[in-house]
Amino acid sequence: MRERTPLPVPLWSPSASPDGKVSRATGGRVRVLTGDDTRALHKLLDADPVGNTSVAAALQQRGTAAVGKGRQSALLLGIDAAEPHSGADRRLISACWLGSNIIPVGADPTTAKQFGRAARALRRRVSSIYGRSEAVLALFEATGWSNHREVRAHQPLMVMYQEPEMRPLPGVRPSKPEEFSAVEQACAAMFTEELGFSPYDHGASQYRDRIRGLIQAGHSLIAVDPESRQITFKAEFGSVTEQAVQVQGVWVNPLWRGRGMAAPGMAAVVNYGLRLAPRVSLYVNGYNTPAIRAYERVGFQHAGAYSTVLF
Template identity: 35%
Template sequence: MLKLLGDRPLGARDAPVVERVLTSDPVAMCMVAARFESHGINPRLLGGELWTTDDPTSSLCFSGANLIPLLGSPGDMEGFADRASSAPRVCSSIVGRAEMVLPFWERIAPCWGPAREIRDSQPLMALTDAPAVAPDPLVRLVTLEDLDAYLPAAIDMFIGEVGVDPCAGDGGRSYRRRLASLITAQRVFARFDRGEVVFKAEIGSLSRKVGQIQGVWVAPDRRGEGFGARGTAAVAAAIIAHGRIPSLYVNSFNHTARAVYRQVGFSEVGTFATVLVD
């Protein structure tokens, strides 16, 4: 019987258990841990529900704009899929450790499929020491005054990575607000050259233990000049300076990016998978 964490008032007995689970695998669970640490377990504030098939110490799943299986056996993934299929879909992607995402998708595909894209092998990487590459001293925090100059690079990266235009639908107002929020939180970095972005990256999720880097991009006409490695090293160094582990995940077919991250000193600590659904 599937029990829903969030369909009843959650007190002190629930939150510490969930917190222990989220800290047991801090790199892989960073996206949910960051939300939980900021907003607690209330679904409205958390931005989604936490599910378990029995006990959160053995099975846990986050269901929001992203559906993120966090812990459990293939049988638990089937249970989560059955729960997800019982209501209208709210997520646009399923992401997490491949050994959980893929069984979940196999179960729910007849209901939610076909997928727009399945990325079944995404190395999950972490940096446990200082960057092996000297950080670019010209990479800096982006300010709100930079937003107009930053936006074209962010849109180009998003289309290339996700395959959809973030400006579709509302002319980019929602995407602009999201970037402005990240900038205000001091989680957006870039190197500018004559007012244009040469390198960019963001800290997409920031928990107490981990900073997850996303949106790494180098201007097409400046690739091959080392901006990716030195820029990523600068962002990683900023995360380390705040006492956290830099992490990221990358598509297995992106050999150039994987080589850059290895050059910086990142090593593989697992494999993610992402299923993009329409």
């Protein structure tokens, strides 16, 4: 059998309707979801509120499973159960968010491969694929895309349901609109250190709008040194639903590292997060042993693993 040559992630290719491309690429197994699928999609997301926080938050904001407005708007793909279903809703067994990121939902390796074939056929340029490990790695393999920056195959997913016993870091609080410039600098420093490239490479205005939105929503938390007025610690709630909060962007200013701030800072973040939802989760690179140990000291429990493919 002739081996298939890997392909780069394509530039976006316009198509009046993605339905035909998806159906042909998957033999009719995958379809583009519509507004009528919203209720069924909510049920699927509710089966794994910790693993599905990002997509659940996006669906909550959009209010519908239908394709968004605009040529490059995100869409949702779905696979139905093979057996007939007598209920009012189709029984979705898995789904996939496809926008600037690709996020499989409730997918096993077999269904994830179908989503990978659909993503390849739709020819959308993406910045990452992330989510539960088995699904992400199978989906990525099925795309055949080769020009990825990095595959982070093991990222422990961790969760807390109760306030930490550890004393929280004093002074952690929501950032203020007038602190935008300092928060932006801290976020950009963390992003560059974590991913190895600037967040502005993918659009400066979009990145700044994202930070402003987090500040306005009260989802950006910081601690500030009273003397220098520098941000010493920060974190954000990247996704928030009624069932779970997912923390992102945890960062300690290099000038304050080695002082034991990470764990107490996260204790404060968890306390804030539990005011918004009954679960606070995060995922962390498997090689970052100090961070994992710090989260375990706070009280985070392991809840499986994520993988991320960066482009």
